[in-house]
Amino acid sequence: MGKSRKIYGSARVQKQLERENIYLNHSYISYLMKQKVIKSVIYKTFKVMTTDSNHKLPIAENVINRDFNSLELGHKWVSDITYIKVGKQCNYVTTILDLKDRKILAWTLSQDMTTENTVYKTWLKAV
Numbered sequence: 001m002g003k004s005r006k007i008y009g010s011a012r013v014q015k016q017l018e019r020e021n022i023y024l025n026h027s028y029i030s031y032l033m034k035q036k037v038i039k040s041v042i043y044k045t046f047k048v049m050t051t052d053s054n055h056k057l058p059i060a061e062n063v064i065n066r067d068f069n070s071l072e073l074g075h076k077w078v079s080d081i082t083y084i085k086v087g088k089q090c091n092y093v094t095t096i097l098d099l100k101d102r103k104i105l106a107w108t109l110s111q112d113m114t115t116e117n118t119v120y121k122t123w124l125k126a127v
Contacts, residue, residue, distance in 0.1 A: 009040035
């Protein structure tokens with residue numbers, strides 16, 4: 001199969017075999033592939049999952065005002081939440097970072113994005 005990158009399905013296998021003068025029915029090739037647990041690898045396109053900023057919920061005050069410099073430890077902490085997709089499930093990683101030394105003070109992993117399981121738990125660990 002040469003440059004197939006291992007993504008041939010039964011229809012492409014049939015066409016390749018015909019090029020090599022081997023003629024088999026498409027359904028028979030599909031049957032053989034199922035028997036040998038041979039599957040076509042399908043690459044899914046990347047799906048952007050992002051926060052919906054178009055809402056009417058209250059927005060926290062921007063007290064840092066994009067000034068990410070700090071002269072003393074514990075003076076400015078910032079937090080971020082990102083997700084790790086495992087199968088169909090999203091797991092959320094919350095981190096708190098001290099801007100003075102740029103070290104992560106605490107992090108948590110949760111299966112939902114509730115405040116109690118993300119920012120609050122991480123803040124308790126950091127304190």
